[in-house]
Amino acid sequence: METxxxxxxxxxxxHLGNYFGAMGNFLKMQQxxxxxxxxxxxxxxxxxxxPANLKNSVKQVLAEYLACGIDPEACTIYVQSDxxxxxxxxxxxxMNAYVGELERCTSFKDKIRQQPDNIxxxxxxxxxxxxxxxxxxxxxxxxxxxxxEQHLEMARTFGNRFNRLYQTETFPEPYxxxxxxxxxxxxxxxxxxxxxxxxGEGNAVFLADPPxxxxxxxxxxxxxxxxxxxxxxKPEPITNLFTLMGLVxxxxxxxxxxxxxxxxxxxxxxxxxxxxxxIIKFTAPLYDRIQTIVTDDVLLRKVMDSGKxxxxxxxxxxxxxxxxxxxxLR
Ligand code: TRP
Numbered sequence: 001m002e003t004x005x006x007x008x009x010x011x012x013x014x015h016l017g018n019y020f021g022a023m024g025n026f027l028k029m030q031q032x033x034x035x036x037x038x039x040x041x042x043x044x045x046x047x048x049x050x051p052a053n054l055k056n057s058v059k060q061v062l063a064e065y066l067a068c069g070i071d072p073e074a075c076t077i078y079v080q081s082d083x084x085x086x087x088x089x090x091x092x093x094x095m096n097a098y099v100g101e102l103e104r105c106t107s108f109k110d111k112i113r114q115q116p117d118n119i120x121x122x123x124x125x126x127x128x129x130x131x132x133x134x135x136x137x138x139x140x141x142x143x144x145x146x147x148x149e150q151h152l153e154m155a156r157t158f159g160n161r162f163n164r165l166y167q168t169e170t171f172p173e174p175y176x177x178x179x180x181x182x183x184x185x186x187x188x189x190x191x192x193x194x195x196x197x198x199x200g201e202g203n204a205v206f207l208a209d210p211p212x213x214x215x216x217x218x219x220x221x222x223x224x225x226x227x228x229x230x231x232x233x234k235p236e237p238i239t240n241l242f243t244l245m246g247l248v249x250x251x252x253x254x255x256x257x258x259x260x261x262x263x264x265x266x267x268x269x270x271x272x273x274x275x276x277x278x279i280i281k282f283t284a285p286l287y288d289r290i291q292t293i294v295t296d297d298v299l300l301r302k303v304m305d306s307g308k309x310x311x312x313x314x315x316x317x318x319x320x321x322x323x324x325x326x327x328x329l330r
Pocket of ligand 1: 142
């Protein structure tokens with residue numbers, strides 16, 4: 001069975017965009033492939049060297065994935081720093097990763113601009129660590145978005161280079177994979193583009209947002225003064241509200257506001273109130289499950305321990321092979 005690896009940012013709290021997008025793919029993949037999902041806490045140090053609450057953010061993210069249906073029986077879900085084999089492979093891959101190619105990486109150039117006072121070697125070698133995450137399990141499928149394409153290309157380069165240098169076939173080539181379907185695009189609340197954490201405060205509704213926060217965010221969503229003529233096309237921010245409503249509300253509710261729009265009687269205040277309540281109704285079971293799981297230290301510990309054990313079995317095999325190939329004494 002083909003192996004899948006995906007890294008989850010330890011600050012990657014799930015919002016509705018992730019839920020309707022990537023999460024569906026994860027749930028399907030865990031049924032069909034040999035999946036390793038991990039929380040990338042090593043990687044987080046490249047931008048946050050002294051995280052205020054690393055333990056809690058890792059637990060929170062883990063709880064959110066479990067609440068959405070990631071099943072520790074069906075896949076391996078683990079914490080990156082529980083697998084020092086990854087760090088060893090990272091070291092070895094770095095010996096054959098060239099500074100020039102790392103410097104040309106778009107994400108590195110972006111980070112230089114974002115944090116000019118902390119251009120650390122971990123940032124430069126972020127792609128090597130990501131390659132190690134993937135290659136340590138000899139994964140061939142990586143469920144990531146377009147923004148990670150260059151990192152994946154580098155993972156292939158590093159794996160192929162290793163094979164060539166040491167005359168082996170240790171590493172297969174990993175490729176991005178999303179079941180070939182276009183991910184559902186969930187618009188944000190800021191009137192343009194997509195729902196995302198980095199798109200600005202209030203743009204995303206998080207699964208762990210309490211009801212009052214959801215109400216506040218939705219009521220502040222961008223709209224306009226309303227249609228002035230019947231049956232006009234909707235401007236983008238309005239389309240976005242309707243798209244969101246289509247995801248969480250009853251079809252009759254959506255139809256009601258569509259008619260109100262077409263007849264110019266729509267009141268966006270009412271629509272947003274309804275949308276907020278429907279989002280709350282939709283996320284409530286997830287919200288409750290997240291709260292239950294995140295406070296269940298016994299469960300979280302169990303999941304992390306069994307994930308660590310399964311991931312280690314896979315990683316130890318690769319590291320043993322790599323060490324032999326390079327020619328270490330033992
Ligand atoms: N770079 C990825 C992101 O920002 C996270 C990540 C780290 C990852 N290691 C990975 C994703 C390995 C897939 C495979 O989202």
